[in-house]
Each structure stands twice: as C-alpha cells, then as structure tokens.
Amino acid sequence: MRKLLIWLPLAMFLIFLVVFAGGLIRPESKTIPSKLIGKPMPRFALGPALPGKPGLSSAELMNGQPHLVNVFASWCIPCIAEAPQLRQLVAAGVPVYGIAIRDRPEDLARFIERNGDPFRAIGGDPNSSVQIALGSSGVPETFIVDGKGIIRQQHIGGINPEDLPGIMSALGEAK
C-alpha cells in the first residue's frame, strides 16, 4: 500500500504529461463547432429582414432537398468577401437561405445592391436568438442542411474559393 502511494505522484504526473503533449500536438483551432451537427434544425420562424423578400422559418427548410443556410450580416466584412462564392453556388443550382444577424433593412438593402442577392429568403434575427440556437458563434457561418432538416456540416468563417469543392461534395452526400 505504502509502495503504491509513493509511486502515485509519478503516475499522476505522467498522465498530465501525456495530456499536455496531446494539447501541444493537436492543431490549434479557435472556433467552437456547433453541437447540433447530425441533429435537426432548431425550430424558428423569422420575419423578413428586407421588405418585399420572404422571411425564413425552419419548416420551409424541410423541403426534401439539401441546401445552405448562411448566417451573415451587412456589417460583416468577411461576408462581402464570400459573396462571389455564394453566387457561384447559386449558379450551380444550390438553394441558399440567409439569416441576417442584428441588421437593419436599409443597410441590408445596400449590402444586397453591392454584393448581389444569392438568397431565396432572408430571415431577420435582430437579437441573435436563432444564431445562438444554431450554435453559431460569429458571422459568417454556413450550415449544410439535408432535405429532412438535419444539419450535416457547419462551415465557420467565410467561404473561400478553395472551400467550394468540399461544400459541393457535402451537399451531394446530404441528398
């Protein structure tokens, strides 16, 4: 018993050492992935963010085909940078829906005017409540959702041109 006790500190230390080494080796990621991956979209019904354009509710997203839900805002600079990629996806036939975070209609209208409108519908999320429910911690983020409304993948940050093949194949798998 005493023998065991004597070597216990060394054993504990070795365990810590392994954990530390693991922490050093693992590539650093500063983003927090959503816990909803593999789970259905949370229920929500957002009013239109732009007058004249439909709002977005979770029921509409269970329409049998895979699509993208883009969490964005007019005040977000990386959202401008990813706009061409969204347009490309739309051109490839991907349905894209938008959730505008803490936005104002006049700012949003100007954003759409400058950067194009890839969205079938834009829900306005004035107090980030749906964003939080989705487990998204910033803008832009894009969720790949299958036809049953199950979240398949979360893309954190802007969509760069080199991300497109990955997104297209994920959409293919979500069919």
Next chain:
Amino acid sequence: VIAEAGLAALWLGAAMALLQLLLGVLALGGRREFLGPAVAPVAVVQAALVGLAFACLIAVFARSDMSVLLVAANSHSAKPMLYKVAGAWGNHEGSMLLWVTILALAGATIALFERKLRADTRLATLAAQGAIALGFYAFLLFASNPFARIAGVSEGQGLNPLLQDPGLAFHPPTLYLGYVGLSVAFSFAVGALVTRDVGAAFARAMRPWVLGAWILLTLGITAGSYWAYYELGWGGWWFWDPVENASLMPWLAATALLHSVTVLATREGLRAWTVMLAVVAFSMSMVGTFLVRSGILTSVHAFAVDPRRGTFILALLAIYIGGALALFGLRVGTVREGSRFDAVSREGSLVINNLLLSAILGIVLVGTLYPLIAEAVTGEKLSVGPPYFNSAAGPLALILVAIMAAGPIMRWRRDDLKATLIRLAGPLLAAALALLAVILLAPGIRILPLLGLVAAAGVGLASLAPLWGRNLRRTPLYIWGMVIAHLGIAVSMAGMASESAFTKETLVASRIGESHRVGPYSVRLDEVTPVAGPNYTAIEGTVVAQRGDGAPFTLHPQTRNFPSPQTETNEAAITTVADGQLYIVVGRPDDDGRWQLRLWWKPFVTLIWAGGALVAFGGFLSLIGRVRREMRHAPARETI
C-alpha cells in the same frame, strides 16, 4: 559589441552550470576531498557570468540599441528610462534571462553562506541547481536568444500599452522571483533525497527560500489581482482564469510547504511529506509557466505564445519533475519516520492545514486542466468557470481559515481539545456576535459570504491570540510575522465576503444629464468627450457623483482605443473611500445617443488587497526574524 559580450557570457555561464553539475556528481561519487571544494567557486563564477549577461541586456535596452531584435521589438527610443530598463525583462526572452540570473545568484548565496547543511547535501543541492540552470540556459540559447541581432531597424515597436503601467512592469518579475525561490527549495529537496539527509537542518536551510518565494508570490498575486480589477473594467478581482490559476497553484503549494517545513524544522516530523511538497511547489510553477507560455489553454490574458517554446518547457518539466518524483519513489523508503504526535496538537492542525491546501490545489488544478482533458478525450470544447471553483474551493477555504485560528495557540506534540476551545472563547464570541450582527443588519445574504464574514471576525481576533500574555517587546519577530500574516488572511477574507455579499451594480443606457443611483451614491453623466493620449484616442465621460448631501466630485472613466496593436481598454474611474470603492466604466453609445454606463458600489473591497499586502508583510517580518536568528546560532563554518 555589448550584445555579443552578453551572449558570450551566457554561453560561459551555461558551461559553468554544466561544470557545477558534473563536479557535484563526481564529488558525491567518491572523489569528495579532491573535487568537492571546487563546486562552490564554480557556482559563484556562474553567477558572476550570468549577472554580466543580464547587465549587458539592460545596457542595450538603456542605450536603445535597435540592432538587437529584442530591443527593436519591445522598446522605443522615446520611452522614459524606467520603462526602457523595465522593458529588458518585460518580455519573454528577457524574463527568462532574469530567471536564470536570479537562480544563479541564489546558487552563489548557498555556496557562500549556507552553513547549516551537511557538506554532501550542500554539494548535491548545488549540483541539482546546476542541472536546473542548465535546462534554462539551453532554453535561452536555443529557443529564445535575447541577444539576437536584426538589421535595418531604426525605431522600436514599443511596449504593449497594457503593460506600460508601473504596477505591471514589476508584476511578472515578482512572480518569476517567487518561482525561482521555489526552484531553490526544489534543489534542496533533491539534494536531501540524494544524500538521504531529510532532517531538521535541511528544513532550516530550505525555510528562508520557501518563505522568500512565498512572499513574492503573495505580492505578485495581490498586485495582479488589483491590476485586473482596475484595468480590465469588469469590476471583478478574480476570474479563475487559467493564467491566474497558474500563479495561484504554486502559492497554494508554497503555503502548505511553508507550514510543513516548520513542523520538520521544529519537531522533525512530516519528512517525506515536506520533500514531496517541495517537489510539487516547483512543479506547479513549471506547469504554470508552461500553461501560460505554450498557449494550450485559451485565456483572457493575451500572451504571445509559441508552441516550440511550449515543447521545450514541457521537456524540461518532464526531465525535472519526472526525475524528482522517480527519485522520491526510490529514496523515500529510506527516509526515517519523523517524530510522532497526537491528532490534537500543533502538528495535527498543521497536517489538516496541509491536507486542505492540497485539496484546494487539486480542485484548482483539475478545474484548470479539465477543458484540456475533456478535449483530448471527447473532442468537446468547454470551459470551467467560477461556479465550480467557488462552490468546490470556497467551503474548504472556510474550514482552512477556521483551523488557522486554532493552530497557532495549540501546543506541539499533544494538546487538549477542550483547553483549546476555552482558549478560543474570545474569538468564538466574536464570531457569534458577527453572525448576529450580519443576520440582523443584512438579512438574506448568501451562505458563503455570511460564513466568510463570521469567520473573518473570529479568525481576525484569534490571529492575535499568540500575542496574549506575551511581553510584546520580547516577542520574536517571526511570531509577529505569523500573527500579521494570519490577520491579513482574515482581513482579505472580510473584503472578499463583503464584496460578494454587498456589491451594488447598475447597468444603464444613460442620456447626458441623467442621474442614476448606485449604493449610497447618486451619479450623473455630464458629458462625453473625445480625448487624445500619447498613443491612443479615447472617449472620456465626465461623471459627477454625490453621496447623500456630501460634496459632489467628478470622475473620468475612459474607453481607450490603441491603433497598434488594435486594442480597446476600459479605464475604470475608481474613487476609494473609507468603506469601499465607487467604480465607473463608460462603454459604447447606442443609436439614440445614450451611453452605456456601468456603476458599481463595492463596500470594503480594498480590504482584499490590503489583506494580501499584510500577509506579505507578515512573511517579510518572519523572514527577517528567522534569518537573524539563524545567523546568531550559526555554527562555525564547516570545511567540505
């Protein structure tokens, strides 16, 4: 040329450390008469060389030699001289050089003045010091050379604005010095294990180093807490942030060690345990350094991190701590069991103190590392916050403080529980009165702060008990030190409990001219104006506060914006009065021209840091008293 001279001195110092290690090991291996006498001079030469290297670093900073990379990256020719010099260690490389310098000076001090220790234990201690120093020399020379050159830079980048604060210029080195002191205690423990000499003489030789380290850690933590309180603008004084925990854990271990080393020095008890604690205390400071420098834990404190350095520190950690623990496992069986004592005795209370401190240390360690372990095992990201730490460590801390009241008035070896309680009648009465007063005056406060206030009253009085019936003039300085340090804990605890129970907070969106109430104050936002500082722009609120019918006074909270690196800092406006602090932060405007104002009234919050300062002061008195006493009783110098 100065930089090259410094680098050369550093290499030579590293060579001396290697020599110190090799000579020490060979001397212990059997050639003691021949090689032993050489070890101490080598330690002194090593200190002189690394001292020279550090002087060179200060010189290049003072001369603003921008051809040295470290100066260019951290200094600016227009900085005041104080910050130029402080800039020498206000960065990673410089602070590591400071670390080695202090370590070498400590080694020289042992080599020149240590007379209590058995000669072979002293040799082994110096060899262990050489080994530790060698690792950090390697770290400096291979992974963080402070004297590296850079070409074509004419002006420096300046120091991080958050760090241009007299308090923070000295906060990291203070903690570092504490860590170095613990490394000396570690060397002693390793030395004593190697020569199987764990006894009273070893404890007395180690004690001043532990005490010194503990004082510096106390000061460092207290200063760091106050800095976070006024500079970060969140109104809190402790956040259980990994970086804070990294400094708290060595302090907890050092506090336990400080008390167990006294048992060993006075009563020859707790031998193996004291050695273990000496190893744990230094391990905690290494783990802390590793967590802060490697960046594997995300912290609100933004530190420049570098995974390569993290790997290096981890390797050092594995060698030193793993080696010491293995040595402990091999040798501790040969450590004779110490003197026996009853459960109810001074030793008994010190053992409980040690167990509780270790339990709190365990709680903090687990809470700090849990996110790391969870991510390694389940891949899930999470963070551990104040609710865990407060509810797990809080009750233990309360029990610990209650034991602290009883311990100093108990007799060594054997005492009577009833007699102790009778001696504690006064403090118990004070605690009961405090309980009554709090229940009557402030009904409905939460249980932890309530107990904290009650314990603070009782313990505050009990901490003075060792002075009762003594001739105060003839009371030894170290008794005064203990009394003041324990009183400081009670004072600090009163502050924490009061802050937690009675703080009033108001968050408003205020128009210009509107008045708001917080605690006993009415506060009016008069205007918000942009102001420009030397290297930042800010918006400054003019806030007029008035307490009852008292004279109104003006405060100027600011939100500062530094362009490079782009940072925003809140400069809280704080007014300190006798019974607390009024704390005001101005935030962003909203669309309707209203300004975010956060107002806090924090009764007796200053006691937290005043208590910390008292604790450190008590430790200082104790250190002086112990060293004076040891010098008076020192035996004639032994030849090796």
